Amino acid sequence: MSTPATRRRRGATIEDVAVQAGVSVATVSRALRGLPNVASSTRERVMTVADELNYQPDPAATRLAAGRTRTVTVAVPTLNGWYFSTVVAGAEAVCTEAGYDILVIGIGSVADRARLLRDDSSLERRTDGLVVVDLNVTEDEAASLRARGIILTTVGSTAPGFPSVKVDDHGVGRLATEHLIGLGHHRIGVLGGLKHDPMSFDVPAARQRGHEAAMRAAGLTVEPALTTPGNFSIDGGQEAMARLLALHEPPTAVFAMSDEMAFGALRELRERELAVPGDMSVIGVDDHEFARVVDLTTVRQRVAAHGATAARLVIEAIDAAATEEHQGRPSLVVATDHDAIRRATEVELVVRRTTGPPRRSGT
Amino acid sequence: MSTPATRRRRGATIEDVAVQAGVSVATVSRALRGLPNVASSTRERVMTVADELNYQPDPAATRLAAGRTRTVTVAVPTLNGWYFSTVVAGAEAVCTEAGYDILVIGIGSVADRARLLRDDSSLERRTDGLVVVDLNVTEDEAASLRARGIILTTVGSTAPGFPSVKVDDHGVGRLATEHLIGLGHHRIGVLGGLKHDPMSFDVPAARQRGHEAAMRAAGLTVEPALTTPGNFSIDGGQEAMARLLALHEPPTAVFAMSDEMAFGALRELRERELAVPGDMSVIGVDDHEFARVVDLTTVRQRVAAHGATAARLVIEAIDAAATEEHQGRPSLVVATDHDAIRRATEVELVVRRTTGPPRRSGT
DNA sequence: CTGAAAGCGCTAACAC
DNA sequence: GTGTTAGCGCTTTCAG
Numbered sequence: 001m002s003t004p005a006t007r008r009r010r011g012a013t014i015e016d017v018a019v020q021a022g023v024s025v026a027t028v029s030r031a032l033r034g035l036p037n038v039a040s041s042t043r044e045r046v047m048t049v050a051d052e053l054n055y056q057p058d059p060a061a062t063r064l065a066a067g068r069t070r071t072v073t074v075a076v077p078t079l080n081g082w083y084f085s086t087v088v089a090g091a092e093a094v095c096t097e098a099g100y101d102i103l104v105i106g107i108g109s110v111a112d113r114a115r116l117l118r119d120d121s122s123l124e125r126r127t128d129g130l131v132v133v134d135l136n137v138t139e140d141e142a143a144s145l146r147a148r149g150i151i152l153t154t155v156g157s158t159a160p161g162f163p164s165v166k167v168d169d170h171g172v173g174r175l176a177t178e179h180l181i182g183l184g185h186h187r188i189g190v191l192g193g194l195k196h197d198p199m200s201f202d203v204p205a206a207r208q209r210g211h212e213a214a215m216r217a218a219g220l221t222v223e224p225a226l227t228t229p230g231n232f233s234i235d236g237g238q239e240a241m242a243r244l245l246a247l248h249e250p251p252t253a254v255f256a257m258s259d260e261m262a263f264g265a266l267r268e269l270r271e272r273e274l275a276v277p278g279d280m281s282v283i284g285v286d287d288h289e290f291a292r293v294v295d296l297t298t299v300r301q302r303v304a305a306h307g308a309t310a311a312r313l314v315i316e317a318i319d320a321a322a323t324e325e326h327q328g329r330p331s332l333v334v335a336t337d338h339d340a341i342r343r344a345t346e347v348e349l350v351v352r353r354t355t356g357p358p359r360r361s362g363t
Numbered sequence: 364m365s366t367p368a369t370r371r372r373r374g375a376t377i378e379d380v381a382v383q384a385g386v387s388v389a390t391v392s393r394a395l396r397g398l399p400n401v402a403s404s405t406r407e408r409v410m411t412v413a414d415e416l417n418y419q420p421d422p423a424a425t426r427l428a429a430g431r432t433r434t435v436t437v438a439v440p441t442l443n444g445w446y447f448s449t450v451v452a453g454a455e456a457v458c459t460e461a462g463y464d465i466l467v468i469g470i471g472s473v474a475d476r477a478r479l480l481r482d483d484s485s486l487e488r489r490t491d492g493l494v495v496v497d498l499n500v501t502e503d504e505a506a507s508l509r510a511r512g513i514i515l516t517t518v519g520s521t522a523p524g525f526p527s528v529k530v531d532d533h534g535v536g537r538l539a540t541e542h543l544i545g546l547g548h549h550r551i552g553v554l555g556g557l558k559h560d561p562m563s564f565d566v567p568a569a570r571q572r573g574h575e576a577a578m579r580a581a582g583l584t585v586e587p588a589l590t591t592p593g594n595f596s597i598d599g600g601q602e603a604m605a606r607l608l609a610l611h612e613p614p615t616a617v618f619a620m621s622d623e624m625a626f627g628a629l630r631e632l633r634e635r636e637l638a639v640p641g642d643m644s645v646i647g648v649d650d651h652e653f654a655r656v657v658d659l660t661t662v663r664q665r666v667a668a669h670g671a672t673a674a675r676l677v678i679e680a681i682d683a684a685a686t687e688e689h690q691g692r693p694s695l696v697v698a699t700d701h702d703a704i705r706r707a708t709e710v711e712l713v714v715r716r717t718t719g720p721p722r723r724s725g726t
Numbered sequence: 727c728t729g730a731a732a733g734c735g736c737t738a739a740c741a742c
Numbered sequence: 743g744t745g746t747t748a749g750c751g752c753t754t755t756c757a758g
Contacts, residue, residue, distance in 0.1 A: 011485055013751060024729045029753060037727055056485035060432070061751035063423035064734045079455050080652075080667070085448030092442050092469055101489065104467050106455055122374055122419035126464065234656060263656050289443075290653055293597060293626050304443070376735055387745045392737060400743055424735035427750045 012053040021049040032057070059101070068322060072314050073103040073127040074307075075116060077134060082260070082288050083303055087133050087155055090307025098315050103127060107135065117141040124148035129314035131155060131307070134201060137162070151317040153310040156203060163317075163336055165310045167301050167345045169203050173210025173255070175349055176283050176299050180253045181218045184357045185281065188215070189244040189251035191230035191237050191261045207257050207285070226251055230261040237264025245272065252358035253281035259288035262296055266354065277356035287350055295353040305344035312340070375416040384412040395420070422464070431685060435492040435677050436466040437670075438479060445623070445651050446666055450496050450518055453670025461678050466490060470498065480504040487511035492677035494518060494670070497564055500525070514680040516673040519566060526680075526699055528673045530664050530708045532566050536573025536618070538712055539646045539662050543616045544581045547720045548644065551578070552607040552614035554593035554600050554624045570620050570648070589614055593624040600627025608635065615721035616644035622651035625659055629717065640719035650713055658716040668707035675703065 018025040023042060031038045031046040038046075049055075063069050074091050076084040088104060095102040103126065107113045115121055118141060123130070129151040137145070137152065137159030145152050145162075152162040180188050190211055193204030208227060215222045225247065230240035237256055241264065244250055256262035262284030269276055276282060284291065287300035313336055381388040386405060394401045394409035401409075412418075426432050437454050439447040451467060458465040466489065470476045478484055481504060486493070492514040500508070500515065500522030508515050508525075515525040543551050553574055556567030571590060578585045588610065593603035600619055604627065607613055619625035625647030632639055639645060647654065650663035676699055 011488070014753095015751080025752080026730080026754080027728060030728090033753090039727060042727080056488070058427070058485065058488050058751050060423045060426035060488065061734090062753080064421070064427050064736085064750085065752040065754080067734075067753095069423070079452035080445075080449050082443075082445070085451075086443050088448075088467070089442035089469070092467060096468065101466055102468075103464055104451070104455060105459065105465075106452070122421070125374070125419070125421050125423065234652065263653070267656050289597065290626070290656075293630050293653075294657070377737095378735080388736080389738085389746080390744055393744090396737095402743060405743080421735050424750090425737080427752085428735075428737040430737090430750075 012055040014055070014057065016053055017046065017050050017055050020053065021046045068318075069101075069126060069128050070099065071101040071103055071127045072129040072131060072311060072318075073105060073123070074131045074311075075105050075107050075133065075135070077106070078108050079104065079106055082290075083258075083286065084133060086303040087131075087307035087310075090304035090309075091131055091311035092307075094308045094311035094315070098311075100128075100315060102311075118144060124150050128318045129153075131310045131314055132157065132159065133307075134203070136202065149321075151314050151321065153313045153317075155306050155310045157201065163313050165306045165313070165341060165344060167347050169206035170210035170213070172285055172299050172301075172347055173207035173212075173257075174214040175210075175347065176207075176255045176285065177211045177214035178218075179283060179297070179349055179351070179355065180255060180281060181214060181220070183253070183281065183355060185251075185253040186220055186358075187223070187249070187251040187253075188226065189241075189254035190227040191240040191254055191256040191265060192227055193229060193257065194231055195229050204257055211255060230256065230258075230264070232258045232261060234260050234264040234267070237261025238268045239264070241265035241268040245274075251280075253277075253283070253355070256282060256284045259284035259286040259291050259296060259298055262298070262354075263288075263290065263294065266294060266296070276354050278359055281355040281358070283355050291350070291352070297352045297355040298350050300348045300350045302344055302346065309340055309344040312337070375418040377418070377420065379416055380409065380413050380418050383416065384409045431681075432464075432489060432491050433462065434464040434466055434490045435494060435674060435681075436468060436486070436490040437494045437496065437674075438468050438470050438498070439496045440498065441469055441471050442467065445653075446621070446649065447496060449666040450670035450673075453667035453672075454494055454674035455670075457671045457674035457678070463491075463678060465674075481507060487513050491681045492516075494673045494677055495520065495522065496670075497566070499565060512684075514677050514684065516676045516680075518669045518673045520564065526676050528669045528676070528704060528707060530710050532569035533573035533576070535648055535662050535664075535710055536570035536575075536620075537577040538573075538710065539570075539618045539648065540574045540577035541581075542646060542660070542712055542714070542718065543618060543644060544577060544583070546616070546644065546718060548614075548616040549583055549721075550586070550612070550614040550616075551589065552604075552617035553590040554603040554617055554619040554628060555590055556592060556620065557594055558592050567620055574618060593619065593621075593627070595621045595624060597623050597627040597630070600624030601631045602627070604628035604631040608637075614643075616640075616646070616718070619645060619647045622647035622649040622654050622659060622661055625661070625717075626651075626653065626657065629657060629659070639717050641722055644718040644721070646718050654713070654715070660715045660718040661713050663711045663713045665707055665709065672703055672707040675700070 014025050014028050018028045028046050031043040072095055074088050092102050107116055132154045134156040136157045139160050142160045152159055154164040156166050158164045192208060212222045228240045228243050230236040254265055256265055262282050265282050269280055274280055284296050284298040287298050291298050377388050377391050381391045391409050394406040435458055437451050441447060455465050470479055495517045497519040499520045502523050505523045515522055517527040519529050521527045575585045591603045591606050593599040617628055619628055625645050628645050632643055637643055647659050647661040650661050654661045
């Protein structure tokens with residue numbers, strides 16, 4: 001009857017290419033994917049035609065037929081926040097480069113987490129690989145992911161049997177504390193995580209142990225009252241600093257387990273007109289972009305590199321798994337580039353102007 | 364021969380549900396999607412079976428068959444940076460809520476941009492909708508997107524014929540400047556965008572015009588030398604501030620078009636030991652999470668809400684387009700919730716402690 | 727080295 | 743109301 005309603009214009013299909021090149025669709029498929037058993041003359045012709053026609057395989061069709069999505073998903077507790085968005089940025093760059101789509105998903109609540117990791121979220125149909133940030137994956141969850149064929153890498157947390165990109169948090173705590181001790185501090189406050197962490201995030205515990213190890217190594221006693229939760233947030237850090245200041249005998253320096261908490265602490269100090277580092281030294285962790293702005297001494301971690309490395313690991317494992325499937329050489333071991341990880345997870349003390357000798361012992 | 368290699372475990376298919384429920388796959392499809400012409404008893408049975416089997420439609424199959432991806436893509440110049448990641452966070456929340464997948468893509472370079480918008484990136488096969496942040500879309504690009512059936516909404520920039528979520532940038536410039544003038548400043552510096560912007564980003568121009576309008580309205584003259592590019596970055600802001608300070612007769616206040624530039628400016632001032640606001644008042648735009656930390660006076664925009672609103676507009680338009688296709692009632696007009704947009708794009712002056720009367724005129 | 731054909735799991739006419 | 747039947751565009755045996 002009437003002209004068919006202007007349908008969404010679609011691009012060239014594999015069949016168009018096949019016809020133009022005078023071969024079958026199967027050959028086009030092989031040629032374009034670089035499979036063997038294609039005469040190089042044929043391959044060339046196909047490739048020429050393909051880009052004359054500006055042919056791009058339809059992702060949905062490819063996924064359906066091949067069972068691979070060429071997509072990696074990054075799951076973060078929240079997308080705002082410097083740390084997380086920086087990790088995502090690092091991952092995005094690598095994925096795009098490798099031709100993978102990148103899906104992001106926020107898993108702020110325990111419910112979100114369960115939905116993603118346990119229930120049949122049909123996650124395996126939307127993604128080949130998963131990068132989970134700052135969230136410990138349980139044995140069960142890991143098993144479920146493995147059964148579903150999903151490749152996982154964690155950043156800042158761990159998952160049984162899967163690779164993880166993380167710094168040596170014990171070392172971080174030690175490094176920061178040693179810096180303070182070296183300056184002459186004896187009473188050192190610590191701004192840490194949450195009291196009750198529903199997501200079982202164990203970074204704070206490790207940094208705390210590192211801190212304590214450094215204290216003991218220097219022959220100093222660790223006072224539990226000097227460690228107080230700061231929730232890894234600016235406000236939390238500020239409140240925590242206030243709490244320490246209210247102590248009968250406050251510390252002369254604080255180790256904030258993240259720069260954001262350190263910023264909060266600095267704010268509290270400024271509001272009370274206390275001098276930094278004169279009255280109080282402050283050291284953070286991250287080297288947040290803002291650390292430079294307020295001259296915060298910190299333990300730098302290469303956050304974007306963490307995301308990039310994790311993405312790279314995931315993609316390599318996906319590709320490896322795909323290859324195995326063909327060659328029937330099932331190896332559970334993923335070739336991880338240990339040097340790259342090592343590089344990504346190195347930390348470095350960056351001394352700026354929020355740390356110095358304590359006033360009294362300076363005498 | 365041997366046991367078939369443990370294939371990736373796949374979930375229940377529509378057929379499993381159909382068999383279990385004793386109906387055809389077509390009926391299952393209808394029942395589950397809430398289409399009419401399904402006996403409610405049937406629908407109920409199907410739904411029961413479906414979640415007993417924990418059935419989830421395969422996205423790839425759905426996409427291939429229906430031509431819809433249930434995915435929206437957010438394109439940002441870069442993923443790091445507070446502004447962009449906050450927009451993405453806002454959009455993510457809405458998409459997840461609506462059951463849409465969210466793809467993110469960085470379009471830092473002109474080449475990336477071209478690839479996404481013009482070349483056949485087969486974008487229409489991976490996404491139903493697009494949220495483009497801070498990037499003006501040309502007439503041609505918009506036409507191309509329209510032809511490909513992609514729904515677009517921009518944030519902070521515009522695209523001919525597509526909705527846009529943005530603040531009144533002229534108003535922003537005026538508001539900031541009026542605040543400064545009200546405090547008694549006559550010479551006001553401006554930290555703006557880039558000299559040559561390859562992405563044709565016109566926010567800075569609009570804010571500049573607003574600034575100039577306010578100046579003239581107050582009977583003040585605008586001196587071109589007092590406006591200098593700051594690249595919307597911390598470092599750029601710092602350098603720009605240094606440039607203004609080097610002037611024969613520096614301003615007594617600066618309007619930084621973004622908080623990040625303001626932070627850079629504050630840093631420069633601190634390094635020179637100039638008092639804020641005594642020697643120099645500084646006002647920014649955004650209400651970046653750190654504005655609070657350094658007590659920066661700023662013009663607040665609700666950035667996360669921008670992302671959320673844009674995502675909502677896109678999703679509504681996608682759903683509307685899908686409905687039309689069925690009912691043959693093609694309306695090019697998308698029902699945009701103007702109140703929501705208005706709410707999202709309101710700006711607000713937040714006076715903190717980096718602005719005050721100029722020292723001299725304070726006499 | 728290449729082609730034919732059978733799906734992948736779903737949606738959308740079109741019959742009944 | 744419900745079932746049947748084509749596809750959607752690709753990959754992957756299996757023959758040749």
